[in-house]
Amino acid sequence: MAVSKRVRITDVAARAGVGVGTVSRVLNGSPQVREGTRARVLEAIEQIRYRPSRLAADLSRGSPASVAIVVPFLTRPSVVARLAGVIEVLDADGYDTIVCNVETPAQRDRQIRMLAAGHRAAGVVVISLRLSAAQFAELADAGVHLVLVDVQHRGVPHIVVDDVHGGMLATSHLIGLGHGRIAFIGDTGDAGLGFSSTSDRLRGYRRALAMAGAPVDPALVCRGPSGAGVAADTALRLLRLPEPPTAIFAASDAQAIEVLSAAEAAGRPVPGELSVIGFDDIEMAALVGLSTVRQPLRESGAHGAARLCTLLHGGSVRPLRETLPLEVVARRSTSAPPRAVAIAAVSGVRKRAPP
Amino acid sequence: MAVSKRVRITDVAARAGVGVGTVSRVLNGSPQVREGTRARVLEAIEQIRYRPSRLAADLSRGSPASVAIVVPFLTRPSVVARLAGVIEVLDADGYDTIVCNVETPAQRDRQIRMLAAGHRAAGVVVISLRLSAAQFAELADAGVHLVLVDVQHRGVPHIVVDDVHGGMLATSHLIGLGHGRIAFIGDTGDAGLGFSSTSDRLRGYRRALAMAGAPVDPALVCRGPSGAGVAADTALRLLRLPEPPTAIFAASDAQAIEVLSAAEAAGRPVPGELSVIGFDDIEMAALVGLSTVRQPLRESGAHGAARLCTLLHGGSVRPLRETLPLEVVARRSTSAPPRAVAIAAVSGVRKRAPP
DNA sequence: ATGAAAGCGCTAACAG
DNA sequence: CTGTTAGCGCTTTCAT
Numbered sequence: 168m169a170v171s172k173r174v175r176i177t178d179v180a181a182r183a184g185v186g187v188g189t190v191s192r193v194l195n196g197s198p199q200v201r202e203g204t205r206a207r208v209l210e211a212i213e214q215i216r217y218r219p220s221r222l223a224a225d226l227s228r229g230s231p232a233s234v235a236i237v238v239p240f241l242t243r244p245s246v247v248a249r250l251a252g253v254i255e256v257l258d259a260d261g262y263d264t265i266v267c268n269v270e271t272p273a274q275r276d277r278q279i280r281m282l283a284a285g286h287r288a289a290g291v292v293v294i295s296l297r298l299s300a301a302q303f304a305e306l307a308d309a310g311v312h313l314v315l316v317d318v319q320h321r322g323v324p325h326i327v328v329d330d331v332h333g334g335m336l337a338t339s340h341l342i343g344l345g346h347g348r349i350a351f352i353g354d355t356g357d358a359g360l361g362f363s364s365t366s367d368r369l370r371g372y373r374r375a376l377a378m379a380g381a382p383v384d385p386a387l388v389c390r391g392p393s394g395a396g397v398a399a400d401t402a403l404r405l406l407r408l409p410e411p412p413t414a415i416f417a418a419s420d421a422q423a424i425e426v427l428s429a430a431e432a433a434g435r436p437v438p439g440e441l442s443v444i445g446f447d448d449i450e451m452a453a454l455v456g457l458s459t460v461r462q463p464l465r466e467s468g469a470h471g472a473a474r475l476c477t478l479l480h481g482g483s484v485r486p487l488r489e490t491l492p493l494e495v496v497a498r499r500s501t502s503a504p505p506r507a508v509a510i511a512a513v514s515g516v517r518k519r520a521p522p
Numbered sequence: 523m524a525v526s527k528r529v530r531i532t533d534v535a536a537r538a539g540v541g542v543g544t545v546s547r548v549l550n551g552s553p554q555v556r557e558g559t560r561a562r563v564l565e566a567i568e569q570i571r572y573r574p575s576r577l578a579a580d581l582s583r584g585s586p587a588s589v590a591i592v593v594p595f596l597t598r599p600s601v602v603a604r605l606a607g608v609i610e611v612l613d614a615d616g617y618d619t620i621v622c623n624v625e626t627p628a629q630r631d632r633q634i635r636m637l638a639a640g641h642r643a644a645g646v647v648v649i650s651l652r653l654s655a656a657q658f659a660e661l662a663d664a665g666v667h668l669v670l671v672d673v674q675h676r677g678v679p680h681i682v683v684d685d686v687h688g689g690m691l692a693t694s695h696l697i698g699l700g701h702g703r704i705a706f707i708g709d710t711g712d713a714g715l716g717f718s719s720t721s722d723r724l725r726g727y728r729r730a731l732a733m734a735g736a737p738v739d740p741a742l743v744c745r746g747p748s749g750a751g752v753a754a755d756t757a758l759r760l761l762r763l764p765e766p767p768t769a770i771f772a773a774s775d776a777q778a779i780e781v782l783s784a785a786e787a788a789g790r791p792v793p794g795e796l797s798v799i800g801f802d803d804i805e806m807a808a809l810v811g812l813s814t815v816r817q818p819l820r821e822s823g824a825h826g827a828a829r830l831c832t833l834l835h836g837g838s839v840r841p842l843r844e845t846l847p848l849e850v851v852a853r854r855s856t857s858a859p860p861r862a863v864a865i866a867a868v869s870g871v872r873k874r875a876p877p
Numbered sequence: 878a879t880g881a882a883a884g885c886g887c888t889a890a891c892a893g
Numbered sequence: 894c895t896g897t898t899a900g901c902g903c904t905t906t907c908a909t
Binding site for chain 1: 887
Binding site: 201 | 894895896897898900901902903
């Protein structure tokens, strides 16, 4: 038996003895259909097992009922969390979510170009990716609505957090615990995609230290590539310093967890001898008891999607910028520094390692 | 200035002085177009900035150039890895990927029904989700191609690993290291979605123990709900036993990492006093030095997608089942057991804790 | 090689 | 309230 031909709306109309217009109305829940007629149509639909073609409906309406979401490095926990938030609200609103993964500038450009070509997605939410003015223009005159998450651009709705403030929060938490030698470990910003959160968090770190009247030891500020294992190596190096840090602020939970692992491998109990704080609060952070600066990951995606829906429904969103709150979540990886060191740090003694 | 009206293929035809048919041909790379004509068309396209409508093309062709991928618990690292693999090859082949997240049986059913309704996706890849016979039928006569990843069903192409064998691999690794008291920690299978890998891995654990002539201590086999923190609690409880295990095989890396964390919190050095092995080899495993049974996550998705593409292109895939290889990756979390215990275990001495 | 015309299946404007 | 009709923008025979 061959694949049965697709049942069309005209078939339903015929079966129910009405016009296609009426069928279309009941399909779209129009209130102006007599109850009896509606019932007849519904019955016909049921009988001949009719399933409307999303494709045809979209073309007819002139706009697809799907939105694209462009994300960098899909597998990163923080990115997935945002993605999940986006999908959840879009799905609830009846939109299909097309996900576009991007790992290089070239890929990003290709995706944006395709989306701007039009009639693929009614809107797009871009996560953590910086676009060029040309790309914004391209998207705009292609008529696709846009919302940014974790990046900003004037004139475009965006959801962000204050990374500088977050950096201060993390550092202050450590300072408040009594730490004097606090290191920073972060990546350098990825492959042409120009992420800036690490720099901002570092800025917050410096600012918090400055406000506390503590000097920033350049030797304790480490930024390296974003590959796997580099944060751990950096931590190990730091731990071998003549006067090692008593606490480390890692720019992301992923890196913080590497630090945790490195500390264990080096036999430095956490938080006994070393306190560690991360940033993001990915699921794994709770599982390993990592203290961190929590940012509403899933929510950022959900809010972004919600705003896009508003736009898609013809509404407008103001103000353009929405800033989500940050908070430090103290778990098992941070505590007061070892007593001796704490005193030494406070009294300013032992500027250099003893001979 | 209003949004400029969409440039259609007829506009290009007019501008180039040819028929729409010809334009369509150059658009689709048909060889039967004179070089000169093609150039003229291309130029016209460029000049009036024409962008073909994917929507219209799809409707005309009768099938959407997108495929849906249905995943359970999107945020789980192992799932994302597979997803990334799927997206990568689908994207390379020109398909849009619609991702559908599912966390309850009801959601799963709804998604499948929508996809079967048709004209949304030309094919679907289902990950780790068990479908009913009715659903398979529904999908089949809706004409959507289907490929399964990490689940199987007769008559449908699927990519799997041998979880029982994997369980044996993990357990044997521990046995080979000299461990006698090996515990198993796993979840009970999730909320009606009926995952079975944990049960299979447990079966492998029992089998390996049996083959080694070692008894299975029921007190060391722990299965609980899949919430966060339960694996850690279980590990803590195990560690407090009068005769605690010297090694733990966790059914997944996520749970293994919880165990690692619990061990550290309990002051039991790993692998000094406790060896831990997981399953999956998610990215985080390498970062924390977790020994594990590696399964090709990303590849499973990639292969599944590749097979779907073959199907979509009119090809056929045989055999239906593709089994991916498993291998244990020994890292820092496993080693020989503490000497005393190893001897005690082997000699059968010390059945109970000393008074 | 290329133009003309007939759909793809549905929505929406327009009469009744 | 409901039937009719004209597209939505492209692919694809079928002639030429």
